[in-house]
Amino acid sequence: DTAVSQTPKYLVTQMGNDKSIKCEQNLGHDTMYWYKQDSKKFLKIMFSYNNKELIINETVPNRFSPKSPDKAHLNLHINSLELGDSAVYFCASRHTGTSGRASDTQYFGPGTRLTVL
């Protein structure tokens, strides 16, 4: 199936650990995003990559480091996890084009629920 996929679906870890979340899309898109959804369901963008190049970097602690090995993948590595990092992290992708129509649409993955104990 064509989709945005994330692994793992659930991640439970201790404070201070380092962990990674992976995202892959097979939609042929060239821009990918990471969003954080807090306990109140508020969605906030963290990063965006276009053709493996960082184009959006919101005010995110530098413990969070995205890495895009190719256009189809955007991984998120988190160092020294803190309690406040507990959230659902969503990956999304979009195809950039010359038209403002379908190219503006972002497609979301199923999310990774991170719990820091």
Add this chain to the structure above:
Amino acid sequence: GQQLNQSPQSMFIQEGEDVSMNCTSSSIFNTWLWYKQDPGEGPVLLIALYKAGELTSNGRLTAQFGITRKDSFLNISASIPSDVGIYFCAGQLPGSNYKLTFGKGTLLTVNP
């Protein structure tokens, strides 16, 4: 940061009723999008709006891009139990590199 004011925060309705929710902002947006999120899933795009005044339907859903470009509404007609979920508006500011700003969501509960 930029805020989108989405209302209502939650709605409890009976099956068959119509529903309306909206988003407003003090800034002009290029694009308005409406997403639905089911529990344990990612947001799924319902309707995308690209032009001021545009009115678009997707089945029982209708959304409009406000003339001022600072607001949008979503209507759901003849609601059914599977309409339950969180509905998010999202807007894209000019020059934002296609960054989406999300509203805080409307939790819809439909009683059969």
